[in-house]
Amino acid sequence: MLDTIMQTKLFAWVDRRTGAADIIKSQLTEYPVPKNLNYMWNFGSLALLVLVLQIVTGIFLAMYYKPSAALTYGGYTVAFDSVERIMRDVNFGWLIRYMHAVGASAFFVVVYMHIGRGLYYGSYKEPRELLWIIGVVILLIMQGSAFFGYLLPWGQMSFWGATVITELFGALPIIGEYLQQLLRGGFAVGDPTLNRFFSLHYLFPLLLAAIVGGHVHALHVVHSNNPEGIDVHSDDQKINFHPYYTIKDAFGVGVFLTIYCYVVFFNPQMAGYFIEVDNYVPANNLQTPAHIAPVWYLTPWYTILRSFESKLLGVIAMGGSLAILFVLPFLDRSKVRSGRYRPMFRLMVVMFFVDVIVLGYCGHSAPSETLKLVGQIATAYYFAFFLLLPFLPMVEKTKPEPEGI
Amino acid sequence: MKKYSLIAAGMFLALAMPGFASANEEHGPALKHAEIDLTDQEQIRRGLTVFTDVCMGCHSAKYVTYKGLMDYPEIGITREQVDELRGSNPLTAGLITELTPEDAKVSYGKVPPDLSLIVNGRRGGASYVYSLMTGFEHDDSGKVPDGNFNEYFPGKRIAMPDPFSWLGHDEADTKQLEQDAADVAAFLAFISDPHQNERQAIGKWVVGFLILLTLVLWRLKVEVWKDVKH
Numbered sequence: 150m151l152d153t154i155m156q157t158k159l160f161a162w163v164d165r166r167t168g169a170a171d172i173i174k175s176q177l178t179e180y181p182v183p184k185n186l187n188y189m190w191n192f193g194s195l196a197l198l199v200l201v202l203q204i205v206t207g208i209f210l211a212m213y214y215k216p217s218a219a220l221t222y223g224g225y226t227v228a229f230d231s232v233e234r235i236m237r238d239v240n241f242g243w244l245i246r247y248m249h250a251v252g253a254s255a256f257f258v259v260v261y262m263h264i265g266r267g268l269y270y271g272s273y274k275e276p277r278e279l280l281w282i283i284g285v286v287i288l289l290i291m292q293g294s295a296f297f298g299y300l301l302p303w304g305q306m307s308f309w310g311a312t313v314i315t316e317l318f319g320a321l322p323i324i325g326e327y328l329q330q331l332l333r334g335g336f337a338v339g340d341p342t343l344n345r346f347f348s349l350h351y352l353f354p355l356l357l358a359a360i361v362g363g364h365v366h367a368l369h370v371v372h373s374n375n376p377e378g379i380d381v382h383s384d385d386q387k388i389n390f391h392p393y394y395t396i397k398d399a400f401g402v403g404v405f406l407t408i409y410c411y412v413v414f415f416n417p418q419m420a421g422y423f424i425e426v427d428n429y430v431p432a433n434n435l436q437t438p439a440h441i442a443p444v445w446y447l448t449p450w451y452t453i454l455r456s457f458e459s460k461l462l463g464v465i466a467m468g469g470s471l472a473i474l475f476v477l478p479f480l481d482r483s484k485v486r487s488g489r490y491r492p493m494f495r496l497m498v499v500m501f502f503v504d505v506i507v508l509g510y511c512g513h514s515a516p517s518e519t520l521k522l523v524g525q526i527a528t529a530y531y532f533a534f535f536l537l538l539p540f541l542p543m544v545e546k547t548k549p550e551p552e553g554i
Numbered sequence: 555m556k557k558y559s560l561i562a563a564g565m566f567l568a569l570a571m572p573g574f575a576s577a578n579e580e581h582g583p584a585l586k587h588a589e590i591d592l593t594d595q596e597q598i599r600r601g602l603t604v605f606t607d608v609c610m611g612c613h614s615a616k617y618v619t620y621k622g623l624m625d626y627p628e629i630g631i632t633r634e635q636v637d638e639l640r641g642s643n644p645l646t647a648g649l650i651t652e653l654t655p656e657d658a659k660v661s662y663g664k665v666p667p668d669l670s671l672i673v674n675g676r677r678g679g680a681s682y683v684y685s686l687m688t689g690f691e692h693d694d695s696g697k698v699p700d701g702n703f704n705e706y707f708p709g710k711r712i713a714m715p716d717p718f719s720w721l722g723h724d725e726a727d728t729k730q731l732e733q734d735a736a737d738v739a740a741f742l743a744f745i746s747d748p749h750q751n752e753r754q755a756i757g758k759w760v761v762g763f764l765i766l767l768t769l770v771l772w773r774l775k776v777e778v779w780k781d782v783k784h
Contacts, residue, residue: 185784223668237617237622393782396771400774400775410760418674426674426675427675
C-alpha cells in the first residue's frame, strides 16, 4: 500500500519539496532493527499511542471543563460540576473522560514496563546514554502532568493530594516557601492553584510531544538495543522496521487496546486505583480524608518521602531517587549490556523491580509501624541498587556474550 | 521467555497488590450485601420513590434532573409522573431538597451530603448504603443516643436519624424495610453513573471487535515474519 502511494504524482510533487521518500526509506522501510527483539520492545510504540490518546481525549475534555473553584449548591464547585456534566450530559462525555482517566494509569503501566525493559537489557549504556536521559525527562514531565491533571476534578483527593505535594516544596531551605506560594498561587491550595494547574496540565503534554520527538530521533541515530545486548553489524541480523516491526507493533496495539477498552467499559474506576473513591467527594478544605495517598503510579516515591523523619531529608531522598536515574548510564561500569549475561546484575535488577512494587504497596496503604520499616528497607535497597552498580564489575563474572543474534 | 514474563508479572503485581491494602484498611463490621440489579427498572423506580419520599426530606441529588427521570431508560417515568414530582420546579432542575442548609445545621448540626455520587464516593458503594440504612442499633455503652448509633458509619455516631425507623421495627416489617433499603441503594447506584448500562452494552461490542482485530493482526504478524530466520 505504501508503495502504491509513493508512486502517485501527488507524492512525487510532495517528495520534490520535502524529501519525503528519503525520510520514509531511512526511518521506516529501510530503517534497520535487530531481528531478535522480544515483546518487551512493544511498549515504546504503545507509550506513543497512549500519549496521542491522552492528548486527543484531553482536548475534547477541555472544551467542557471549567477550571474554577467557585462554590455551587451543596458544597460542590464549578470545576466539579463541569466534570459531572461531562459524565452525565455531554454526548459520550463519559467515554472521553473514562478514556482519559484510565489512559493516565495505562500510560504509566506502559512506560514503567518500557523503563523496566531498558534497565534489564542495559539499553541505557553506551551509546544510548542520552536516549535514556531524554527518557527520564519524559518520565518526570509525565509525573508532573499526571499530578496537575489529578487536581482538576477538584475532589477530596485532588485537593489534599495537591496540598501535600506542594507542601513538600515548602520544606526546601530558603526558596521553599516562595516556591510553594508560587505553585499554589497563594498561601493555600485554591482557585488560583486550579487555574495554573489547568494551564500547566495543557502545557506539559505539548512539551512531552516535542521531547518524545527527540527521544525517537535519538533512538533512530543509535538504533535499538536487543535482548542479547550486543552490537549488531551484519545485515542478515537486521530487518527493516516496515513491515516487520510495524505489524508486530500493530499486534501489540491490538492486545493493549483490548485490555484498555475492557477497563474503560467495564471497570473504569478499577476499584479505586484509577479513580480514587474519595475523589467523588467534593474538595473540602475543612475536612481532611482519613488517609491521603497519591494514585498508584506515584506511590513508590511517596514511600521514599515518608521513610524519613525529617521532611527535608524525605524531599531530598524523593528528588534523589528520580535524579539518580539521570546518572544511571555512568554508574553502571560493566561493558556487558544485557542482564542475560550478567548473573549478579540480573538478580539485583529483578529484586529492584520487586522493590519498587513493595515501595508502591507501602505508599498506597495507610501508615503503620511495620509498613514504615518495610518502606525504609525498600528505600534503602532502591538506592543501594544504583550505588552498588559502579562496583559490580569488580566482583561479577559475566557470561560470554554470543557472536551474533 | 521466562525472564521477561517474570518482569511482566512483577510489573502487573504493582497494580494488583494495593488491592490487599484497601481490604485491610476497612474498619467496622463486614458490609451486608445489597441485592441490586441496575437493569431492573422496577427496582430503580421503587428506589426513586423511596428517595423522593424519605431521603429528599433532607438530601439532594443535584446532578439528577427531573428531565433525566424521563430520559434515562432505566427509570423512564412518564411526563405526568414527573410533573407531579417536580411541582413548580423547572424540568431541568436537579432533585433538590426543600430543607435549607441553614435549617439543616440547626436541626442536625451539619448539612446532609448530596447523594448524586454517594455510591461512588463511599467504600463499599451500594452495600455500604444498604448496610447503613439497616444498621441502626441501640448503643450498649449508652454513649450515643438511640437513632444516632450505627456501627457501619465511621466513628459509629451518625448525625442522620434512623430514616426507615429500623431501630425497634416490627419483626413483620423486616422484609419490607430491607427491600426499601436495597431499592434506594439500587437507585443511588444507578444515578452515581447513569450511563453505566449503556457503557457496558457498548463495551461488549468494542471488546469483541478488538479481540477479532487482534487475532487478525496476530495472523498477519506470523505471515509477515515467516521468512525471518532465527
